[in-house]
Structures are given as structure tokens and as C-alpha cells.
Amino acid sequence: xxxxxxxxxxxxxxxxxxxxxxxxxxxxxxxxxxxxxxxxxxxxxxxxxxxxxxxxxxxxxxxxxxxxxxxxxxxxxxxxxxxxxxxxxxxxxxxxxxxxxxxxxxxxxxxxxxxxxxxxxxxxxxxxxxxxxxxxxxxxxxxxxxxxxxxxxxxxxxxxxxxxxxxxxxxxxxxxxxxxxxxxxxxxxxxxxxxxxxxxxxxxxxxxxxxxxxxxxxxxxxxxxxxxxxxxxxxxxxxxxxxxxxxxxxxxxxxxxxxxxxxxxxxxxxxxxxxxxxxxx
Amino acid sequence: xxxxxxxxxxxxxxxxxxxxxxxxxxxxxxxxxxxxxxxxxxxxxxxxxxxxxxxxxxxxxxxxxxxxxxxxxxxxxxxxxxxxxxxxxxxxxxxxxxxxxxxxxxxxxxxxxxxxxxxxxxxxxxxxxxxxxxxxxxxxxxxxxxxxxxxxxxxxxxxxxxxxxxxxxxxxxxxxxxxxxxxxxxxxxxxxxxxxxxxxxxxxxxxxxxxxxxxxxxxxxxxxxxxxxxxxxxxxxxxxxxxxxxxxxxxxxxxxxxxxxxxxxxxxxxxxxxxxxxxxx
Numbered sequence: 001x002x003x004x005x006x007x008x009x010x011x012x013x014x015x016x017x018x019x020x021x022x023x024x025x026x027x028x029x030x031x032x033x034x035x036x037x038x039x040x041x042x043x044x045x046x047x048x049x050x051x052x053x054x055x056x057x058x059x060x061x062x063x064x065x066x067x068x069x070x071x072x073x074x075x076x077x078x079x080x081x082x083x084x085x086x087x088x089x090x091x092x093x094x095x096x097x098x099x100x101x102x103x104x105x106x107x108x109x110x111x112x113x114x115x116x117x118x119x120x121x122x123x124x125x126x127x128x129x130x131x132x133x134x135x136x137x138x139x140x141x142x143x144x145x146x147x148x149x150x151x152x153x154x155x156x157x158x159x160x161x162x163x164x165x166x167x168x169x170x171x172x173x174x175x176x177x178x179x180x181x182x183x184x185x186x187x188x189x190x191x192x193x194x195x196x197x198x199x200x201x202x203x204x205x206x207x208x209x210x211x212x213x214x215x216x217x218x219x220x221x222x223x224x225x226x227x228x229x230x231x232x233x234x235x236x237x238x239x240x241x242x243x244x245x246x247x248x249x250x251x252x253x254x255x256x257x258x259x260x261x262x263x264x265x266x267x268x269x270x271x272x273x274x275x276x277x278x279x280x281x
Numbered sequence: 282x283x284x285x286x287x288x289x290x291x292x293x294x295x296x297x298x299x300x301x302x303x304x305x306x307x308x309x310x311x312x313x314x315x316x317x318x319x320x321x322x323x324x325x326x327x328x329x330x331x332x333x334x335x336x337x338x339x340x341x342x343x344x345x346x347x348x349x350x351x352x353x354x355x356x357x358x359x360x361x362x363x364x365x366x367x368x369x370x371x372x373x374x375x376x377x378x379x380x381x382x383x384x385x386x387x388x389x390x391x392x393x394x395x396x397x398x399x400x401x402x403x404x405x406x407x408x409x410x411x412x413x414x415x416x417x418x419x420x421x422x423x424x425x426x427x428x429x430x431x432x433x434x435x436x437x438x439x440x441x442x443x444x445x446x447x448x449x450x451x452x453x454x455x456x457x458x459x460x461x462x463x464x465x466x467x468x469x470x471x472x473x474x475x476x477x478x479x480x481x482x483x484x485x486x487x488x489x490x491x492x493x494x495x496x497x498x499x500x501x502x503x504x505x506x507x508x509x510x511x512x513x514x515x516x517x518x519x520x521x522x523x524x525x526x527x528x529x530x531x532x533x534x535x536x537x538x539x540x541x542x543x544x545x546x547x548x549x550x551x552x553x554x555x556x557x558x559x560x561x562x
Contacts, residue, residue, distance in 0.1 A: 122490070122492055126554075141492065142489070142490055142492070144490070170489070172489065172490070182487055182490050185482075185484055185487065186484075186487055186490060186491055186492070186494075186495045187492070187494065187495070189478075190478075190494050190495055190498050191494070192531065192534055192535075193474060193478070193498065193531070194498070194553070194557075195534065195549055195550055195553040196527065196530045196531045196534055196549075196553075197470075197471075197474070197527065198552070198553035198556045198557050199530055199534075199549055199552055199553050199556075200523075200526050200527050200529075200530040201466075201526065202556065203466055203467075203556075204556055204559045204560070206463055206466070206467055207559055207560055208423070208451070208453065209403070209423055209425070209453070209463050209467060210467055210560055211403055211422065211423070211467070211468070213467075213468065213471050213472070213500070213501045214467045214468075214471055214560070215560055215562075216497040216498065216500055216501075217471050217474065217475070217497065217498050217501075218553075218557050218560065219494070219497055219557075220494045220497075220498075221553040221554065221556070221557040222553070222554045222557045222558065223550045223553065223554055224550075225546075225547040225550035225551050225554065226547070228546070228550060229543040229546040229547055229550070230543070232538055232546065233538065233541050233543065236538060236539070236541070239538060240535055240538060240539060242481075243531060243532070243534070243535040243538075244535070245481050245482065246477065246478065246481050246531070247528050247531055247532060247535075248481075249477040249478075249480055249481040250473065250474070250477045250524060250527070250528055250531075251524070251528060253473055253476065253477055253480075253524070254473075254521055254524040254525070254528075257513055257514065257517060257520060257521060257524075258517070258521060260514050260517070262510040262511070262514065265506075265509070265510040265513065266506040266507070266510055268476055268477075268480055269476055269504045269505075269506035269509060269510070270506050271479070271480055272475070272476040272477075272479035272480050272499075272502040272503070272504065273407075273502065273503045273504055273506065275479045275480075275483065275484075275485055275502070276475075276479050276499050276500075276502040276503045277503065278485045278488055279485070279488055279491055279495070279496055279499065281496075
């Protein structure tokens with residue numbers, strides 16, 4: 001478990017990694033930050049979020065807990081190149097938005113004296129960099145622990161504690177399969193819809209007539225193009241199925257319209273209204 | 282033009298009609314309300330929003346300006362049955378969400394001594410009935426005047442004045458064709474997307490993992506099933522085309538994913554981000 005003597009290192013001080021050191025330092029924990037950008041390190045030090053930091057991978061060598069807040073392939077590559085610097089017996093975790101492939105790749109290469117437990121703090125946003133770090137956003141977000149049969153109960157408990165320390169109140173566990181299926185629908189499909197709605201034609205001349213509905217539907221069309229294609233490819237089976245299913249449903253609705261089937265459209269709307277009510281807060 | 286002696290009748294005191302008499306009475310104008318529901322009339326009187334009211338169509342006989350806040354087919358049927366009660370020389374207007382068909386149907390049957398000028402106050406919502414009337418919502422909404430070549434300049438100016446009195450600040454003019462094309466994309470397609478996303482499968486068990494993005498995207502899946510099928514059918518050509526185009530775009534994105542075309546997906550995301558920025562307020 002984590003206590004005030006636990007040495008924590010966070011690798012990658014972007015929006016999420018930055019928010020981690022912000023929250024942990026505020027509670028009096030000792031954090032080391034590793035990032036390739038020296039201005040990021042300087043800012044984190046200046047704010048008192050990290051006690052030491054830099055781009056040198058050897059900075060992890062004392063850490064009992066290492067958080068990788070990196071894109072999936074950067075995370076895996078870091079381990080390949082630098083895992084010799086990890087302390088024997090340390091616990092490592094991540095923040096990546098897809099899990100099956102990341103867990104498989106990491107466990108394939110990871111030293112046997114280090115335990116990896118996968119986590120997904122669902123608090124990403126389209127803005128990038130430590131300037132947008134804001135741990136207050138964790139309070140209403142989900143923190144999902146994604147253990148495998150190889151994980152110890154202690155690692156799971158430590159992640160629950162970490163999530164609490166970070167400010168999350170909604171903490172749950174899913175298998176990697178459940179997680180990726182859920183993310184494929186709730187997050188990835190919705191982003192594909194928003195992106196496609198903006199791309200279908202240039203309708204920016206309609207801005208004066210645009211109300212809240214269209215803005216709500218397309219907000220996530222502003223998207224980090226360096227990160228999402230990788231996350232989509234790592235969840236390709238789920239996401240392709242979701243796109244196909246959604247497209248089929250869309251075309252079923254179109255056919256009701258083509259046939260002027262008022263009653264059929266009405267039933268679709270009654271069902272969508274009923275289901276959506278369950279998502280009201 | 283409208284002055285304090287102008288007699289205004291509003292037919293249908295739902296969310297929109299109720300908001301009209303609320304706003305107009307607050308500015309000291311004399312309103313008559315017609316509605317088939319006696320509790321609605323009683324409430325409107327009790328609040329001081331109307332001076333007289335009831336279900337009798339003859340209540341329009343003194344009105345200089347008559348607003349029809351009814352579903353399209355109810356509006357047209359009302360005229361067929363009751364237009365003999367309209368005062369010669371009066372101006373009539375509406376609030377319907379589609380225009381080409383409504384304008385055509387009305388002008389086909391309307392007495393020649395009455396002028397109809399179509400308007401669309403884009404301030405609808407999923408809740409129904411006078412209890413949800415709230416004229417404060419007009420301030421940030423669009424009021425679109427949809428004149429035809431048959432309309433007088435005076436009628437257009439009167440509608441601009443009406444929109445101002447109601448509290449609208451964003452007032453514009455479109456042709457019926459432009460209006461229906463815009464609505465087919467910005468409003469109708471987005472509702473079809475939200476409805477279809479809720480209907481594609483029962484994902485209500487995912488409620489605990491649901492963040493703002495999914496909620497934003499599906500808010501309008503709570504929809505008035507008595508009104509929208511009619512509006513969709515009256516704009517079928519535009520909406521079917523929009524659904525087809527959107528579905529094609531969605532499947533183009535899917536194919537990029539199937540081919541693991543990172544660069545192609547990235548370009549789509551850069552374009553959607555750029556376009557969506559123009560819709561930021």
C-alpha cells in the first residue's frame with residue numbers, strides 16, 4: 001500500500017500525468033517526474049508538483065510505484081529500452097485507454113520481479129500538455145482497474161488507494177475484455193460519429209443557425225489526432241463491429257423514413273427516450 | 282406593425298405557444314389563447330399570459346395577428362375547418378420546424394384576404410406542455426423568417442418586430458429550400474444519430490461508466506415521438522440524403538480503421554478538429 005514514504009514516479013507529464021503529480025503532491029506524497037520536455041519538468045518543479053525530475057530514465061530507480069502516462073506504443077517502447085532501471089519488486093501502472101493489447105504487450109516483455117497492473121482513469125480531454133492538468137476533474141470521473149489473473153490482491157488494493165488519493169470517487173474493476181468492449185461503444189464509437197459528422201461536408205457556413213444539440217454532438221470532434229488512431233487500431237475488432245452495428249441501425253431508421261412508416265419511427269423514438277432516461281444523472 | 286392595440290391570438294399553448302403569450306403579455310400586449318385543453322387555458326389565464334381563451338375557434342375573429350403553434354398537420358387541418366373565422370386582412374404565422382411542405386399546403390387552401398408568413402423559432406425542447414414554457418430561452422436561440430415571393434415587406438418587418446418582442450436577438454431570413462436543407466443536417470440528422478445510438482443495442486448496463494461525451498451525444502435521443510416522424514416525412518428528401526451521406530462517411534472511416542491507415546484517420550481528425558473549432562462560441 002501507499003504511505004508517505006512511498007516513492008512515486010510518473011513518466012509523461014501531460015494532462016493526465018500532470019494531474020497525477022498535482023493531486024499526489026497536494027496530499028504530501030513524494031513524486032518524481034520524467035518527461036522529454038524540459039519546460040514541462042521546470043513547470044512541475046515550479047508548482048511544487050514534483051521534487052525531482054528530468055528526462056533521464058534512471059530517475060525511476062528508487063520508485064516503489066511507477067505510473068506510465070504515455071501513449072501505448074511509447075509506454076511499451078520505454079519498457080523495452082529502460083526496464084533495467086526499475087527497482088526490483090516495484091509496482092507499475094498505466095493510464096491507457098485500451099487494455100487487451102497493452103496488457104499482452106507489457107506482460108510479454110516485463111521483468112518477472114516487477115508487477116504491472118493496468119488502470120484507466122477516464123478523465124482524458126482534447127487539450128494536451130501539463131498546462132491543462134487539472135486534478136479537480138477526477139472527482140466525477142471513472143477510475144477503472146483492469147486486473148488479470150496474474151495480479152496480486154495487494155496490487156489491486158493499492159490501485160484503489162491510488163485512485164482515492166487522486167480524488168476519484170467512482171472506482172470499479174473490469175476485465176480487459178469487458179473494458180475494451182465498453183470503451184469501443186461509449187467512447188470510441190461516439191468519437192467516430194462526431195468526427196464523421198464534421199467531415200461529411202463542409203457545413204461551417206451554418207454556424208449562425210447552430211444550436212446546442214449540434215454543438216453537444218460534435219464537441220468531441222476536436223480530437224487528439226496523434227493518440228486516437230493508435231487507440232482505435234488497438235481495439236479494432238470491437239470498434240469495427242460497433243461502427244457496423246450503428247450504421248445498420250441508422251439505415252434501418254432511414255428505411256422507415258423512406259417508407260413513411262410513422263408508427264415504426266415512433267417506436268424507435270419511444271425506445272430511445274426510455275433508454276436515454278436511464279442515463280440521466 | 283404591432284402596437285399595443287394589436288390583437289394577438291396564439292393557437293396551441295404548448296412549450297412554444299405558451300412561451301409566446303408569456304413573453305408578449307409581459308410586454309403589455311393583449312393575447313387570446315386557444316387550446317383544446319381547458320387546464321392549459323386556466324393556467325395561462327391564472328398567470329396573466331392571456332386575457333381570454335378557450336377551445337372555441339371563433340375566439341380568433343378579432344385578431345390582427347394569429348400565431349399557430351401546432352404540429353404541421355394540425356395547423357393545416359385547423360385552417361381547413363376554421364379559416365372562415367379569421368378576420369379579413371389579418372396576418373397569420375407559425376412555428377413549424379419544416380417549411381416547404383407547410384408553406385405549400387397552407388397557401389393552397391388559404392383565403393386570399395389573409396397573408397401567411399412562415400417562421401421557425403428554433404427553441405423547441407423535448408418537454409411538452411405549457412408547464413415547460415420559458416421565454417427566457419428565446420434570447421440565445423435563432424428566429425428564422427421564411428418568406429416567399431408572395432409575402433409583403435410589411436409582413437416580413439412585422440415578423441422581425443415579433444421576434445424582437447419575444448426576446449430573440451438572433452433573427453435571420455432563409456428561403457424555404459435553404460431552411461429545410463439546413464434543418465435536415467443540423468437538427469434532423471443529429472436527432473436520427475442520437476436515437477439510433479440509443480437503439481443499436483441495450484447498453485443501459487454501462488451507465489456507471491458513462492461520461493459527458495456519451496451523454497452529450499445522446500441528450501436529444503429523448504424526443505417527442507408524436508411530432509418528429511411528421512417533421513421527418515415532410516423533409517424526407519433532405520433527411521434521407523443526409524443519412525446516406527453520413528453513413529457513407531462513417532463507413533469510409535471504418536475502412537481506414539480496417540486497413541490500419543493511421544495517416545488517413547489522422548487527416549480525418551485534423552479536419553474535424555479544424556471545422557469544429559469554427560462552431561466554438
